Amino acid sequence: MxxxxxxxxxxxxxxxxxxxxxxxxxxxxxxxxxxxxxxxxxxxxxxxxxxxxxxxxxxxxxxxxxxxxxxxxxGARFIKGDTICEFDFSExxxxxxxxxxxxxxxxxxxxxxxxxxxxxxxxxxxxxxxxxxxxxxxxxxxxxxxxxxxxxxxxxxxxxxxxxxxxxxxxxxxxxxxSSIPEHSSIFSHVKELERPAGTEGTFITFDVLDTDTWFWVIPFSNGNTSIGFVGKTDFINSFEGTPEERLSEMLKESSYYYERFKDVDFLFEPKIIQNYxxxxxxxxxxxxxxxxxxxxxxxxxxxxxxxxxxxxxxxxxxxxxxxxxxxxxxxxxxxxxxxxxGVSVFASYVKEWYTGNLQTIFFEGTDNPDIKKQICAVLAGYVWDETNPFVKNHDRLIKTLANVIQLNKRVSKE
Ligand code: FAD
CATH class of the missing domain: 3.50.50.60 (FAD/NAD(P)-binding domain)
Known part of the structure; x- marks a missing residue:
């Protein structure tokens, strides 16, 4: 040529x-x-x-x-046990x-x-x-x-x-x-859902949080297929044995919210694994x-x-x-x-604070303040260069501080 x-x-x-x-x-x-x-x-x-x-x-x-x-x-939905935290991008x-x-x-x-x-x-x-x-x-x-x-x-x-x-x-x-981000790995595939739940339950993108380091994604597509995948510490992902199909099927049991929905579905391709991504x-x-x-x-x-x-x-x-x-x-x-x-450093703070558990404390125990929720929602929508947003400008401190306040209030109200 x-x-x-x-x-x-x-x-x-x-x-x-x-x-x-x-x-x-x-x-x-x-x-x-x-x-x-x-x-x-x-x-x-x-x-x-x-x-x-x-x-x-x-x-x-x-x-x-x-x-x-x-x-x-x-928007996006995060689930932890019985607690659900939803973000609506219009807010x-x-x-x-x-x-x-x-x-x-x-x-x-x-x-x-x-x-x-x-x-x-x-x-x-x-x-x-x-x-x-x-x-x-x-x-x-x-x-x-x-x-x-x-x-x-x-x-x-x-x-x-x-x-x-x-x-x-x-x-x-x-x-x-x-990378400065703690090492994690992922296993994922697409599935054909024959009986997807009606309404938004069927189509809402959801992150099911299993513990501080481990979560499961559900991303339904308009073509009827759904992307499912686990993220966790590399040791956790590698602790499941067998073929990629067997490993992903076994992991599905970890999600009490979604196990019934996905337990019998066929994977559309052999689950892929990306280590330390x-x-x-x-x-x-x-x-x-x-x-x-x-x-x-x-x-x-x-x-x-x-x-x-x-x-x-x-x-x-x-x-x-x-x-x-x-x-x-x-x-x-x-x-x-x-x-x-x-912009990257804003997201990096959010990712790090997700895996310390501080952001999960805010999501699952303290986002009822509408102003704070709107500011965090703007970050989750990708508007991470807007420095008028305190949750952008002070990304490295604010999440930690707010999570500490929530934990403190919890302790005080228990006493
Ligand atoms: P790519 O989309 O990867 O495109 C790069 C292209 O370069 C490829 O087509 C490749 O074939 C080509 N290429 C490579 N080498 C050569 C070569 N030598 N010569 C010529 N061409 C070459 N991001 C999100 O926004 N949302 C998510 O939900 C999300 N989920 C993710 C889940 C996991 C487990 C992982 C690991 C990542 C996820 N990402 C997600 C990240 C996302 O995959 C990437 O950020 C995104 O695809 C990057 O786009 P890109 O254009 O940089 O590269």
């Missing part, structure tokens, strides 16, 4: 790569997307946050998604979308790539980036392997690495670093490249922040590259790294 010359090479056609490609294409930048697999392809990450709707809308990818009739997600502190979707990502990502192709974006499937060489000025030569094992080179002024768990540049440039990097950008989405950072599935972080970072990187290509100066540290880290 012939070598190619482009302004921007995007590695990976997940939501991060697609949003970046759509923005660049809309602004007349010459972009090429290289994708290793054939779409539709399975990927986990099916519960979205309202914040990512802003991104799809800005790059004209919202209508193609609306046309898919995915299940609308207007959140920050202005913005109050709904999003829960969707099978194979269909979701396929719809995005089909729309990009329709818009004229050059996306190559079944092609894999295998090595990258940077020049002093940041331009690069990327070697791509085709399905016939031929190789060719892409010469680019800039690379956006949106390769998800492929983590192409973190691997090639040695940028991986351990949290990832981080030493730097989010370098001369001639930016890391976006999971290639940069993945925290934890508990607040469904992955796709939103992927689209936020993809869009931000695309905007800054467009500026740079127009000869405007860009401060990548401030405008990209600091900006992204701000």
């Amino acid at each position: 012939k070598d190619v010359k482009v302004d921007v090479l995007i590695i990976g056609a997940g939501p991060s790569g697609c949003v970046a490609a759509a923005y660049l294409n809309k602004h007349g930048v010459n972009v090429k997307v290289i994708e290793k697999s054939v779409f539709p392809r399975f990927v986990i990450g099916e519960s979205l946050l309202p914040r990512c709707m802003d991104h799809f809308e800005e790059v004209d990818l919202l209508d193609c998604l609306i046309a898919q009739n995915f299940e609308v997600k207007s 959140k502190y920050t202005q913005g979308y109050d709904w999003t979707w829960q969707a099978p990502r194979a269909d979701f990502d396929y719809a995005l790539t089909e729309e990009l192709k329709r818009k004229g974006v050059d996306i190559a499937f079944k092609q894999e980036v295998i090595s990258v060489e940077f020049n002093k000025n940041g331009s690069s030569q990327t070697t791509v392997k085709t399905e016939n094992d031929e190789t060719f080179e892409v010469h680019a002024k800039f690379i956006i690495d949106s390769s998800g768990y492929g983590r192409v540049l973190p691997r090639l440039l040695n940028l991986d670093k351990p 949290s990832k981080s990097v030493t730097q989010l950008y370098g001369k001639g490249y930016a890391l976006t989405g999971n290639s940069a950072e993945f925290l934890d599935p508990v607040f469904s922040s992955g796709v939103t972080f992927a689209t936020e970072s993809g869009l931000k990187a695309a905007k800054l590259i467009t500026k740079e290509l127009q000869n405007e100066s860009v401060d990548w540290e401030k405008e990209y790294a600091e900006y992204m880290k701000k």
